[in-house]
Amino acid sequence: MGKKKTYAITAAAAFSTVTALSGCGAVDMTEQRSPFAGAAGAKTVTLSVQSWVGAQANTAVAKYLLEHELGYRVDTVQVDEVPAWDALSQGRVDAIMEDWGHPDQEKRYIGDKRLVARGGGLGVSGHIGWWVPKYLADRHPDIADWHNLNKYAHLFRSPESGGKGQLLDGSPSYVTNDKALVKNLGLDYEVVFAGSEAAQITQLKQQYKRHKPFLTYWYKPQWLFKQVPMVEVKLPKYTDACAAKDPEKIDCAYPTTPLQKVLNADFAENGGRAAKLLKNFHWSERDQNEVSLLIADKKMKPQDAARKWVEEHPRVWREWLP
Amino acid sequence: MSTSMNTENTTTTGDRATENEARTASTKTAEAKETAARVAATDPHVAAGPAPTVPGSSAAALAARSDAGSAPRLRGLLARPAVRKLLVLAVLAAAAGVLGSRLGNGLWPGDLTVSLDQPLGKASDWIIDNRDHHPLFTYFLGHLSNAAVLAVRGVYLVLLALGWPGVLLAATALAWRCAGVRAAVTTAVSLAVCGLLGMWVPTMQTIALMAVAVAASVAVGAVLGVLAGVSARFHRTLQPLLDTAQVLPAFAYLLPVVLVFGIGVPAAALATVIYAAPPMARLTALGLRSADPQVLEAVDSLGATRRQRLLTARLPLARKEILLGVNQTIMMALSMVVIASVIGAGGLGDRVYQALASVDVGNALSAGIPIVLLAVVLDRTTAAAGARLGEESGSKRTADTAVALAAAAAAVIAATVGRRAWPDGWAVSFAEPVNSAVDWMSAHLYTGVPVVGGTAEIAGHFTGWVLDPIRSVLQGTPWWGLLLVAAGCAWLIGTWRGALTAAAALAAIGVLGVWKPALDTLSQVLAAVAVTLVLGFAVGVAAARGRRIERLLRPVLDVMQTMPQFVYLIPVVALLGVGRAPAAAAAVVYALPAVVRITTQGLKQVQPAAVEAAESLGATRWQVLRQVQLPLARPTLMLAVNQGMVLVLAVVIIGGLVGSGALGYQVVFGLAQGDLATGLVAGAAIVCLGVLLDRTTQPRRTDKDSK
Missing domain, CATH: 3.40.190.10 (Periplasmic binding protein-like II)
Structure with missing residues (x-):
């Protein structure tokens, strides 16, 4: 056991030595590189x-x-x-x-x-938008327009959307105005955040396998379109004036970047x-x-x-x- | 039985401690002493009031269900503290009801919230603008960061220089020396599997980071622990901090750490140290404080100075606890490996995280298995080393040292002669079969399974019939009502101090302005805990019955506890769809092992004499279980409930990644967007929930039960 303790003490000593050795002057830590970089x-x-x-x-x-x-x-x-x-x-x-x-x-x-x-x-x-699966657009040709989304809200109901239609959003790191859009366009939808792109893709694939309806936030270019053909829902036309608004008031489509x-x-x-x-x-x-x-x-x-x-x-x- | 109510060493990563219970029986009694000491130090009831006000006895009194005659019954009832407490609560509730119209009947009132958006936003800007020149950064944090980078790099370069044969041999020899042949074989096989999975380099990166983080955690923890062990005042100051650290979810402080240190290894190392040092401090202090007073007296009578007493008596007496602390610290650090990948720590965690991005369960599993193996190896080795303490004989020691020396020499030779990189040809890929298995599962079980319905339907029912009602009840209850309920629960089970803390924690959530999402999260935690407890008690009872079941369960539980959640998020979503149900499922998987282990342990500790007596009276097995074993194991079962709560809460943020929304999502959002205000507030609210749940399920004073 004495050994063990010596190890701990040695480790502590080594740590403080390293701290001391790293210099007594100023260190700009914003200039540091990864310790795994350039190993050999x-x-x-x-x-x-x-x-x-x-x-x-x-x-x-x-x-x-x-x-x-x-x-x-x-x-x-x-x-x-x-x-x-x-x-x-x-x-x-x-x-x-x-x-x-x-x-x-x-x-x-x-x-x-x-x-x-x-x-x-x-x-x-890159382009962000709302998308529905192609089989759904074939069944209801007018669904791919935001004016008609309320008419079909019942199709998109899920346990998470509380009686409204579900608009599936993805990772929290992505740019999104969807909550504002749903509110400002008066849509009977609830934005459900999948929390990660992996979860969102898994869910979309599951729906696609069974040809179930879904409405999702998605973006191009994206490989998933090859597996799950989707049709973009028309949102009010994008204008620079609209994009310049307060994020809470945005009521138009996403730009193409x-x-x-x-x-x-x-x-x-x-x-x-x-x-x-x-x-x-x-x-x-x-x-x-x-x-x-x-x-x-x-x-x-x-x-x-x-x-x-x-x-x-x-x-x-x-x-x-x- | 000795008390095992103590949650001192059962931490958010899992309760290695309870698993170690058998081999650390002495620790347990030591903890009982320590708890009793703390009661005496902090609880005014003990000093001022009559004995029955010591909580825990209140619950015991309730359970005892005495059969006194009818006349003294009323007085007897009133004499019971629980009943008195209930009466007081009823009066309070009535008063609040009258005031209710003025307090508002809904969610937390907006007037009582404090918005931290502005100050936190400013703080974040200040850090970004100043971190390249302000002395705080250049003279202090910069060195810290630099030291972390240098140390990790040093270890990594040594590992690379040893090459795979060298590392393999050296690790095996070390395990042999510390823990014997079995541990050595486990180590060798596990490292070889890491290589075979094509994960050698990431494994080395993870080991390098781990080694530095564990060394620093042990050093920091030991210093704090020794100080707390020597000074009662320091101990009192440290205690609440350590209590909070225990319920602090790891994700919550990634954000501030990243903001200061930037992404990368320094931030990851520091976050790991914050996460992993508390158990070391806690157990060191515990070991020092519980030293046998007679021995100390003897040392004193020999005229030892304080320093001598510490070094020659107290520290050696506390070595079991200290080693258990090291074991706990290692396990905590490992569980941080994957979480730290979110802030660019590299290594195995990063591989899991990248595989998650391409929805590739197979590859995530290939990186997850080495993590599980590392955990098993380190746990078994440190545990075996702890068990061997004091039983070493001289000759065995020399033999072991010889073995270790020989292996070390072999390692050096291998390093100079052999190939360094793991050969590319020696790799097995099982990603494809795993992925097809997941595909099959999600295709066939998702919906339309006869009788039980598909997993998606089950998830839907769970959301509609369990999660939604709990959430509506919580969000529908007036805010002051919830405060009362929280305080009442904590009071019934603990002290008025606990009640105050619980109410304050809940109120803090309201003040932070996240009342509604916090209740949403709370509803999910409660539902997941309920499921965990039902399953956990069932499995635990079964495992307590049969040794074979227990032995079969052990590796399964190990894997469930240490497998990074990122690995099974995809299958869970594929089966249950996006939403709160998969989040609850992931939490159950994580919390179940601890509950099973504690339950098994508790039932097995019930004195065999009591069971035999019941059996000799002709009780059936079910009767024995229900009327003898469960009541006697009640304190341990309460610990299981408490741990279940804490562990489920610990993965709330992981739930945010599969659509649980609420606080978990907000923390993930804050981290992804660098939004300190959202992330930190939600993280603080999770901590408050943790304190609340801990206080309402932890009968802190256990001396009555343990007698």
Whole structure:
């Protein structure tokens, strides 16, 4: 037992020594890197992966090219969008490959503090909306218009929606105005938050298997459309004036956003060939979906899916190489 | 029986402690002493009032159902504290009813809430704007963060340098030396499985982070524990903090930690230390305070100084508790591994989290199994090391050391000669069969199963017939009524202090402005606890009957307790649909093992003489169970209820990921959006719920029952 205690004491001593050794002066912890980075003296790039599969596809291909074409070691970290911006500004993450627009963070980190730099467009446009399954739209052709949603509210009832129709929302990290929309458009619906995209997808697939009705918040590009064909519900037309309103008062559709890459400012300047490759990274919605489907549907590992795509589309990625 | 009501060492991760009960019988008696000491120190009733006001006896009096004659019955009734308490409560309720029209009859009034949005938003902005230059960050937190990074990196590099043969051999040798051959074999097999699953590198990252976090937790916990053990005043100050830490859900403080340290390893390490240090502090203090007074007197009479007394008598006497503390700390730290992945800790947790994103149960399981294996290995090894304390003979010791030295040498050789990375070819993937099994299950059980109906229908009924009514009752009761009920429950079972705390906790929820979602969460917790208790008691009774059932159950319970919830979220949603029902199911899976274990333990501790006596009187097995075993094991069963509550509450936030809404979702939302106001307020409300539930189910004073 004496041994055990000695271990504990040794550990404590080691810990405090490390603290002491790390310097007595000031330490800027926003400049620290991951302890797992560059383990064997390799040049390391850390990429943020968001929880959705499209983002995994971007990152997987970027990672594959960085590793196999440029000889970097790539670490990936999965974090939600806003914390990822934070990590980006601190250099814990070098790049976010797919950003859906975060005005507050852009203002703070790109505008005021200049810790983050834009990395150019990804080549894919994102669109958020409400969707119903195609079989439902075939059965009731007028359902895909918000004017008629109240008429069909009974179809979407669930144990969670309390007698109203259920509008299924997903992960808390996603941009959504759905509560305001339901209220301002006078819809007889209850927004139910699935809490994670995984839960939402699982639920949609279950409904689809049995051809049951559902109304869901969803977005393009997304691989799920290949498995579960859906029709978008028409919402009041998007205008900039409407989007500028107080979030509680918004009553129009979501915009179509060209997705952006963002890099840590220091990395963008001094990141060498890796930074150049990531800035040049630009592909189409079809390319992204191809990789996403391999990951999510065929259950391939992201790196295998990336290799398959890279082998089949050399013309696309050759242009990105610095 | 000795008291086992004490929740001191049964923590939110699971009650390794109760599992260890057999081998730590001495700890239990020590706890009883400690509890009694605390009662004397803190409870004015003991000092001022007559003995029966010591709560716990009140419940005992109720249960005793004496058969006194009819004339003194009324006076007898009035003499019972529980009845007096009920009378007081009835008067209070009547008074509140009269006042009710003025207090409002609905949810918590808006005038009584305090909005923290602005100050919290400002605090968050201040941190972001100042963390790269303010001295608080550069001179203090920065060093902390730096030390964490350096330490984790150091361990990780050593592990990588050893290579897989080196790590395997070194770990096996260490387990052999500390805990014997069986533990060594378990260790070797488990590590090999981690490699075979293709998870070697993430496992090493997790071990590196764990090693540093556990070392820091043990150090911090030991220092706090020794201070609390030596100074009564410090102990009194620390006690409420540790009590709160016990009901604090891990997710709740990820947000502030991330805000200060940013995502990544430092934040994860720090969150783990906050989470895992309390049991160490608690058990160290317990061990020191419960040292045999006679021994101490003897030491004193020899003229030892205070320091000598601490180092030569008190600490060695407390080593069992201290080692149990280390065991608990390790288990808590491991359970944090997956949760920390949400803030970018990397390692195994991150693999589970990424697999969850692509709805891939198979791969989540491949990363989840190493976590379970690590937990089993570390638990068994530390537990076996604890059991072997004091029974070591000299010759065995030398033999073990020789074995360890040989293995260490082998490790060094292997590290220099052998291959370092786990060979790619040696991997088994079972993701595909697992995924097809889940698909089959969700396709065939979801709906339309004859007689019982599909799982979706069951979930629907559970939501409609159980969850909804409880929620409507809670949200329909006037707010002051709920405060009274909470205070009343806590008072009946505990002291007026407990009642005050419970009412204050509930009121705090109202003041924070999350009354309605908190009641929603409360309804889900109550429903899930009810299911857990029904199942847990049933299984526990069965396991107490037959040794074989218990032995079969052990690995199952281990897996349920340590498997990251992220792994089974998808199958649960696939079977039950999105909503509150799957959240409740996930909570039941998590809380069930503890309830089963405590129940089994409690029933088995009932004196065999009592059971035999009943049997000799011709009682059937059912009668014995109902009239002898259950009443005698009542204190332990109350502990099971209490632990069930705390554990179910601990996974409320996981429920937020599958559509439970309410507070769980708000915390997840706060974390995902970096919204300190929403996340922190909801987290604080969960803590308040925890305090409330703890006080209303924990008869804190147990000395009566234990006699």
